[in-house]
Amino acid sequence: MDEILSSGHAEPVPTECPPDGKIWYLPHFAVYHPKKKKLRVAFDASVKYQDKCLNDELLSGPDHVNCLPGILLRFRKEPIAFSGDIQKMFLNFKVNTEERDYLRFLWVDRDLETIKEYRMTVHLFGATSSGVATFALRKLASEASEKHPAAANFIIKDFYVDDGIRSVKSPEEAINLIRDTTNICKAANLRLHKFISNSREVLEAIPESEKTANLQGLHLYKDTLPSERTLGLGWCTEKDAFIFTSNPIDKPATKRGILSSVSQIYDLLGFLAPFLLQGRIVMQQACQESKGWDNEVSPTLQSKWKQWRDNLNNLNQIHIPRCLKPTEFGDVKRAEIHYFSDASFDGYGACAYSRIINNEGNIHVTLIAAKSKVVPLKGLTIPRLELQSSVEATRLKSFIGEELDMDIDQECFWSDSKAALGFIKNNDTPFQFFTANRVSEIRRHSNPKQWHHVPGSENPADSVTWSFSKSTYEKHMV
Structure with missing residues (x-):
């Protein structure tokens, strides 16, 4: 929260009341990501008060979000691949001053006794109107399309909100594309960083501070390149293959537990289609038993469920080549x-x-x-x-x-x-x-x-x- 306040993403509420007298207070809570070891502040614009919530009153605008499976599909076209991320994308787009009173929140001072009122000055992730950030990014790319056509095309077609991935034919093409895209973003005070690639030549051309955390301090020509999650899909950059990791499932053999376990497997392109089908069959049979969501399924179905759950360990052995054509083809x-x-x-x-x-x-x-x-x-x-x-x-x-x-x-x-x-x-x-x-x-x-x-x-x-x-x-x- 200190970072939000010091960066100007939030400001103290002014003493004068808004002209129309209308305000809204947002609840907020902490979200901890165990893998990234990060704590984030989440503002909830969907909480209702007197049957209304902020999201109900906001315009969503046109849907400019690209098809996620389509981006992953194009990511497989060429041998040289890379990905990057725009730092705190939504927090880089300001909200009009007259509309900030709808983004008020309460926070205690450091003495833990004084409650102060603040309001956000930027758009929120999760607010209906936050699509304006994607719109602005695409507009930025369109304005730069004459000078940097390839980079503009990359932003418009292969960005999923703040994450961009692309595959190209050569390291030189990737280096030029990263440079031009970074410059387009810089023009609007956006920082494109957390780069990773399967090409050591591409990684060598990227400043150390702009690489993903797992690459910083790594010797590119002696150490093994790390694995990263790219738009939710595991990518082993050393082998240039999609990988799948399965965490031990400790869920009860109930409809709720089975649904939760099957749903946690992320597979947009259907690489695990035969395996996922069997889990869905077990779920369908559990629904047929007409038991409550938290009642254990029959012993016969429990046996099928255990067999499917035990086979989760085999997912670690699957490596799907990222590129549709082999190296040096x-x-x-x-x-x-x-x-x-x-x-x-x-x-x-x-x-x-x-x-x-x-x-x-x-x-x-x-x-x-x-x-x-x-x-x-x-x-x-x-x-x-x-x-x-x-x-x-x-x-x-x-x-x-x-x-x-x-x-x-x-x-x-x-x-x-x-x-x-x-x-x-x-x-x-x-x-x-x-x-x-x-x-x-x-x-x-x-x-x-x-x-x-x-x-x-x-x-x-x-x-x-x-x-x-x-x-x-x-x-x-x-």
């Missing part, structure tokens, strides 16, 4: 994306793989993203579930096509269900509503000629429908 001559879909009575889903070919004819195949869903309680036949999984494949295609920003020479769809393929390619028979709606969506995003049959034993999407066990996990996931 060279220029891509041809790029293809292959979508696979599959279903069972437990779950259905789809996955997408890139297949790239360089000038020497070398081929590299990498998982791009995947999706898995639990079969709804309302029973569906396998042909209908297979058709629904094909819909998921086309939705995955729409997402990748919109966000990846990459030239693709060919897209193919694969299913091991001849029934689903028959629905998709049939132009003569009228369908019932369920089938007709899904076939219509599939055809909107793909051409029936793009769909092909793959044997079930060779279908990678089959993994999202397996009954989970440690042996199948080690065979197909690790």
Whole structure:
């Protein structure tokens, strides 16, 4: 709180009353982050008094926040990657003087006896109107787009609020991009710092004070580069791979405990789709038992839950290459994306793989993203579930096509269900509503000629429908 006051982010309330006589007091509390070992002051604009809260009265404005999975997807395009963070972004944008009385709060003086009134002078994280910070950042980038087009594009497309990540072709390009983006931010008194990269050459060009804490004091050419969390996803910069860490779960075998445990696994691109599906199946079965949220589930379900929970330790063994192409692969001559879909009575889903070919004819195949869903309680036949999984494949295609920003020479769809393929390619028979709606969506995003049959034993999407066990996990996931 001393830092907030000394930096001018808050000021004493003036003696004169506001012209309209309207004020609002914000509750605040301390939030401690054990991993970062930081204490933050959080102001809550959603607390209600007499059925009103500050957020109810604030305008949100247009949504300028980029799609988070899309940013992560583009982060996989090129071999050289880096990330950075804008220091205290929301606290860098002032609130009009006449509106600050809606941001009042109480604080005790150092004698612990005198209560004083203060008001914030800057925008708050968590307030509905705080989106103005993102708007201002994008406006700043737009104004600099003629002088620094690449840096402006980076800020507009690949920043998620105050965090920016980008992958480029060479260390030189990364160094120039970091320099230009830093200069754009400096023009508005914004500090872009906490940089990390998988390239030692890039890190060498960044001042020590602007690197992430784990890099400061590190010998770049002797020590191992650290792992960091990038937009919530673990990134091992030494191996340039996405990693997953699992903390021991000490939750009771109740609906509340199971939901909490499954929800804590962060996986926006579906790398853990087969594993997460099994946890969601257990949750669905727990809901079917018609017990309270804090009552233990049946012994049979407890056994399934324990098996899933014990397999959390295996997540530490998974390393997903960050880049879609290997190091020294060279220029891509041809790029293809292959979508696979599959279903069972437990779950259905789809996955997408890139297949790239360089000038020497070398081929590299990498998982791009995947999706898995639990079969709804309302029973569906396998042909209908297979058709629904094909819909998921086309939705995955729409997402990748919109966000990846990459030239693709060919897209193919694969299913091991001849029934689903028959629905998709049939132009003569009228369908019932369920089938007709899904076939219509599939055809909107793909051409029936793009769909092909793959044997079930060779279908990678089959993994999202397996009954989970440690042996199948080690065979197909690790």
